[in-house]
Amino acid sequence: MTTSAPPPPPSAASARPAAGRFAARLYRGQDDIDTVFRKLELMTSVGATIGAVEQLATADTLADDGLFAWPVMRLRAPLWWRSIGEERLEKVFGYPGVVGLVQTRALTGLGLLLPGATRAQRGVLAATMCGTAHGLHTRMGGFGLDGSDHLTFVNYAVSAAEKAFGHDPRAREMLVRFLAAQVCMAYFTSGAAKLISPVWRDGTAIPEIFRTSTFGDPLFHRAVRDRPWLAKSVAWATILGEMAFPLVLVAPRPVARGILASGTAFHLGNARFMGLNRFVWSYCSTYPALAHVSRSLGPRARAAAPAASPRTYATAARTAAAGRLLRAAATPRGAAAVTAGAGLALLAGAAVRQANRVRDARLRRDAPGELLTVAGRSVHVLPRNSAAGGPSVVFENGLAAPATQWGWVQRGLGPRTPSAAYDRPGIGWSDAAARPQGPDEAADVLAETLHALGLDPPYVLVGHSIGGLLIRTFARRHPEATGGLVFVDATHPEQFVRSPRQREALPWIRQRMTTTGLQAAFGLLRYSGRPQQMSGLPEPLGEATARIVRRPRLWRTAREELAESQRTWCSDARLPLPATDTPVAVVTAGETVRSDPLHAEFQRELALLSTVSRHDVVEEAGHESLVLDEAHAAHVVRAVEWARTRAAKGAARGAPPQAAAKDPVPDGARGESA
Amino acid sequence: MTTPTALPQTAARYGLYGVLASWLGLTAAKQFRRTPKFLTRIDPINTAIPVTTFFAPNPGRSDIHVLARERLADGTTTEWSEYPMLERRTIRHMLWHPGRRVEKLLPDTVSELTQLALDEKRIEVLQLTIPYLALLTFVTHHCPHPPGSRQVQFLVVSSGGFDEEEEPRTLFASDFHELPQNRRT
Known part of the structure; x- marks a missing residue:
C-alpha cells in the first residue's frame, strides 16, 4: 500500500491574490534600487503618456497655422540643430511630422507601463522619453510647459543613467540620492520663493491665483475670497510645508510618512483646484526614491533592530548633548x-x-545744507537765494529721497528765485521723530521750518511722488500762504484704491524698503543701483546723497512714512482745496504712464484741482529720473517758473489769477491753458 | 586595491558624480532672478535645469485674453472680439486636461512680449519676435474674420478672472497686418 504525501502548504506567493501578484510583477525589481526606479518609471510614465495623448488630442495647435507653428518656433531652435539639415528638421518637427514624435512619446510611455520589460529595454525607453522631451520642448519654443514637464525629463534621465551604471551599486545609489536632492531642492525653493513674497506672506496671493480661470477654481475662490484668515492659512501651510519637505530625509518614520502623505494630498489638491494634473505623477513618482534615501524609511532603517528605533536613538542623543552642555556651563x-x-x-x-x-x-x-532747530529737532534745509523777493519755491521730497534730490531743479531756477528743499524727520540729515508725522504735524513742521528760514510767502509748493500728498495737506491748512502747486509725477490720493497695478505694487514697495534697509545695515547698499542713481546729481550733492542713502535709518523711516501715507496722508489729501484758482502745474513721467495707464488719468485729475493749470508729460522720463536727470529736470523747472509767475501776479493783485483750460500738453510743449 | 578592470568603472563613477554635482549646482543657480547668461546657453528652454519657484515670488493673478479686430476694405474697423481659449475648471482636469498647454502658452508669450516691449519701443522690431509672431499667426488663421476683411490687429488684455469687479487691462496692442488673400472672403 502506498501512501501519498500530504500536499505542501500553500506558499505566501501562491496565496497572494492575482491582483497582488500582477502588481508585484509590475514594479518589483531585482533589488531595492531597481524597485525604486521601476516605481519611478511607472508613475512618471502615467503622467507622460497622459501628457502625450493630451497633445495628440490638440495636435492642431502644432500645425503651421497654430499657436505652436513650426515656422515661428523654429526661430528658437538651437544653432546645432541647423547642422541636421533643413529638410530633416522639417520632416521631424514640421507638421504633421511632429505628430509622429508625440505618438512615439505616447507609445514609449505605454511601453514603460507594461510589465516584463528587461532593464536594458527600460533604459532605452527612458532615454527615448528624454530625447522626445528635448525635441518637443524645443519645438514648442519653451512655451506652454510647466514644472511637471521638467521633472519628468529629470526622472527619465536619471532612470536611463541608472541602467547605464547597472553594474555599479555605488553609482546607482548616488543616482537615487541625486534624484532625492533635486526634488527636495525643488520643494524648498518653491517654499522659499513664497516666503520672500509679501503677497504670499499676507495671504493675498491665494484668492488672486484662484480667481483666474487659468490656475484657479470658482469654488475655491469663493471659499478664500471673503475669508482672509483662510487664505493666509493656506498660504502659510504651503510655504512651511514646501520648505519643511526635505525633512523627510532625516525625520522619524511617522513624520517622514506624514510628509510624503501631505505631499501627495497637496498635489491631488492642486490637480483638483488648479488643473495641475501631471504634477501628481511626476512629483509623487519620486517619493519611493525619497523613502529609499530617508534615514527612517530607507533600507538601513528596515535592517536595524526593532528594539532600537531611530527615534529612541535620536532622543537619547539629543538629551545627552543637552546634558553635557548644561554640566559644562555649571x-x-x-x-x-x-x-x-x-x-x-x-x-x-x-x-x-x-x-x-x-x-x-x-x-x-558734511551735510550740504543748513541745520535748523524746529520743534526741538534738527531739520536739514537746502536754501537757495533766500534773500531774493517774490514767491518762494518750497520742495517736498518723494519717498526715501533726501532734499538733495532737487539739486538740478534748484540750480535750474533763476538767481532771483528763493527756494528751499528740506528733509522730513528721519530722512536725509534731519533728526528722526519718535513716530511718523501725521498730516497736521507735517504741515506745522514745514510752516515752522519756512518761518525759521525767513522765507516769505506766497509759497509755490513742489511735491515729487509721495510729496504730492503733503503739498496738498499744507495748502489746505495754509491757503493764504500757498501761491501755487507743482505735482511732479505725484501720488494721487486714490491711486492705491483705484489702480490694481498700484495696489499690487504696494506690498512690493514696502518690502523693497525693508530689504534696502537691511542691505544698508550690512553695508551692501554701495553695490546697489540706488546710490549710483543719486550720484548723478550735481556736485557736491551727488556724493553726499550717495552717502546718506546708505543709512539704514532712512529706509526704516521711509517704510514708516509709506504706512502713514496709507493711514492718514492719502485720506487727508483727498479733501478739497479751499481755493480752486491756485495755479497748478503737473509734470508726468512717460515711463510711469506706460507701466500703468491709469496713472495718466490720475495726473489729469491733479491738473483739474484748479481752473488755472498746465500738464506736461515728459515721455522719456522715469519716476525718479524726472528730477534726478538734468535734462528731464528742466521740464520741472519750466513748470515751477510757470506757477511762480502766476503766483506773483496773484500776489500783486491780492488774489490768485483766474480762469484757464487744462488739456494735457505733449512732451516739452508749453502747456499753458489758453 | 583597485584592479585594472575596476579602474574604468571607478573613473566612470567619478565622472558621473561630477555630472550630478554640476547638474545640482546649475539647478540651484537657476533659481535666482539674476542667473548667469551661460545657463541660458546651456539650456535655453529649461528642460533639464528647471526653475521651481512655482507661483512665486509674484504669482500670476490675471487671465490673459486675446482679442482681434479687422480693418475692412472700406477702411472701417470692426469691434474687438475675443477668441475664447480658457476652460472653466472641472473635476475632469484632475486626470485629463488637454487645454493646459494652450492656457499656459498665453501667459508665457504675453509675459515675454511685454517684457520685450519695456526695452524695445520700435514696433517693427517687436513684430519680429517669437511671441508676437505666435499670436499673430493664431489670430490670422483661427479667429473668424468677417467678409471683406483686409487686415487684422490683435489686443492682449488681462482680467481678474472670476473677480468681475476688476476692470480688464490692456497689455499690448499689435499693429494692423494684412490677412492672407484666401481669407478675404
Missing part, C-alpha cells in the same frame, strides 16, 4: 566662559553703537 571654567562671552557681546554692541554715533556726527558735519 563648572567654574564654564561659568567664566559664559560671562566672558556675554561681556564680549556687550562690548561689541557698544562699539557698534559708538561707531554709528561717530558716523552720524560725521554725516551731519
Whole structure:
C-alpha cells in the first residue's frame, strides 16, 4: 500500500491574490534600487503618456497655422540643430511630422507601463522619453510647459543613467540620492520663493491665483475670497510645508510618512483646484526614491533592530548633548566662559553703537545744507537765494529721497528765485521723530521750518511722488500762504484704491524698503543701483546723497512714512482745496504712464484741482529720473517758473489769477491753458 | 586595491558624480532672478535645469485674453472680439486636461512680449519676435474674420478672472497686418 504525501502548504506567493501578484510583477525589481526606479518609471510614465495623448488630442495647435507653428518656433531652435539639415528638421518637427514624435512619446510611455520589460529595454525607453522631451520642448519654443514637464525629463534621465551604471551599486545609489536632492531642492525653493513674497506672506496671493480661470477654481475662490484668515492659512501651510519637505530625509518614520502623505494630498489638491494634473505623477513618482534615501524609511532603517528605533536613538542623543552642555556651563571654567562671552557681546554692541554715533556726527558735519532747530529737532534745509523777493519755491521730497534730490531743479531756477528743499524727520540729515508725522504735524513742521528760514510767502509748493500728498495737506491748512502747486509725477490720493497695478505694487514697495534697509545695515547698499542713481546729481550733492542713502535709518523711516501715507496722508489729501484758482502745474513721467495707464488719468485729475493749470508729460522720463536727470529736470523747472509767475501776479493783485483750460500738453510743449 | 578592470568603472563613477554635482549646482543657480547668461546657453528652454519657484515670488493673478479686430476694405474697423481659449475648471482636469498647454502658452508669450516691449519701443522690431509672431499667426488663421476683411490687429488684455469687479487691462496692442488673400472672403 502506498501512501501519498500530504500536499505542501500553500506558499505566501501562491496565496497572494492575482491582483497582488500582477502588481508585484509590475514594479518589483531585482533589488531595492531597481524597485525604486521601476516605481519611478511607472508613475512618471502615467503622467507622460497622459501628457502625450493630451497633445495628440490638440495636435492642431502644432500645425503651421497654430499657436505652436513650426515656422515661428523654429526661430528658437538651437544653432546645432541647423547642422541636421533643413529638410530633416522639417520632416521631424514640421507638421504633421511632429505628430509622429508625440505618438512615439505616447507609445514609449505605454511601453514603460507594461510589465516584463528587461532593464536594458527600460533604459532605452527612458532615454527615448528624454530625447522626445528635448525635441518637443524645443519645438514648442519653451512655451506652454510647466514644472511637471521638467521633472519628468529629470526622472527619465536619471532612470536611463541608472541602467547605464547597472553594474555599479555605488553609482546607482548616488543616482537615487541625486534624484532625492533635486526634488527636495525643488520643494524648498518653491517654499522659499513664497516666503520672500509679501503677497504670499499676507495671504493675498491665494484668492488672486484662484480667481483666474487659468490656475484657479470658482469654488475655491469663493471659499478664500471673503475669508482672509483662510487664505493666509493656506498660504502659510504651503510655504512651511514646501520648505519643511526635505525633512523627510532625516525625520522619524511617522513624520517622514506624514510628509510624503501631505505631499501627495497637496498635489491631488492642486490637480483638483488648479488643473495641475501631471504634477501628481511626476512629483509623487519620486517619493519611493525619497523613502529609499530617508534615514527612517530607507533600507538601513528596515535592517536595524526593532528594539532600537531611530527615534529612541535620536532622543537619547539629543538629551545627552543637552546634558553635557548644561554640566559644562555649571563648572567654574564654564561659568567664566559664559560671562566672558556675554561681556564680549556687550562690548561689541557698544562699539557698534559708538561707531554709528561717530558716523552720524560725521554725516551731519558734511551735510550740504543748513541745520535748523524746529520743534526741538534738527531739520536739514537746502536754501537757495533766500534773500531774493517774490514767491518762494518750497520742495517736498518723494519717498526715501533726501532734499538733495532737487539739486538740478534748484540750480535750474533763476538767481532771483528763493527756494528751499528740506528733509522730513528721519530722512536725509534731519533728526528722526519718535513716530511718523501725521498730516497736521507735517504741515506745522514745514510752516515752522519756512518761518525759521525767513522765507516769505506766497509759497509755490513742489511735491515729487509721495510729496504730492503733503503739498496738498499744507495748502489746505495754509491757503493764504500757498501761491501755487507743482505735482511732479505725484501720488494721487486714490491711486492705491483705484489702480490694481498700484495696489499690487504696494506690498512690493514696502518690502523693497525693508530689504534696502537691511542691505544698508550690512553695508551692501554701495553695490546697489540706488546710490549710483543719486550720484548723478550735481556736485557736491551727488556724493553726499550717495552717502546718506546708505543709512539704514532712512529706509526704516521711509517704510514708516509709506504706512502713514496709507493711514492718514492719502485720506487727508483727498479733501478739497479751499481755493480752486491756485495755479497748478503737473509734470508726468512717460515711463510711469506706460507701466500703468491709469496713472495718466490720475495726473489729469491733479491738473483739474484748479481752473488755472498746465500738464506736461515728459515721455522719456522715469519716476525718479524726472528730477534726478538734468535734462528731464528742466521740464520741472519750466513748470515751477510757470506757477511762480502766476503766483506773483496773484500776489500783486491780492488774489490768485483766474480762469484757464487744462488739456494735457505733449512732451516739452508749453502747456499753458489758453 | 583597485584592479585594472575596476579602474574604468571607478573613473566612470567619478565622472558621473561630477555630472550630478554640476547638474545640482546649475539647478540651484537657476533659481535666482539674476542667473548667469551661460545657463541660458546651456539650456535655453529649461528642460533639464528647471526653475521651481512655482507661483512665486509674484504669482500670476490675471487671465490673459486675446482679442482681434479687422480693418475692412472700406477702411472701417470692426469691434474687438475675443477668441475664447480658457476652460472653466472641472473635476475632469484632475486626470485629463488637454487645454493646459494652450492656457499656459498665453501667459508665457504675453509675459515675454511685454517684457520685450519695456526695452524695445520700435514696433517693427517687436513684430519680429517669437511671441508676437505666435499670436499673430493664431489670430490670422483661427479667429473668424468677417467678409471683406483686409487686415487684422490683435489686443492682449488681462482680467481678474472670476473677480468681475476688476476692470480688464490692456497689455499690448499689435499693429494692423494684412490677412492672407484666401481669407478675404
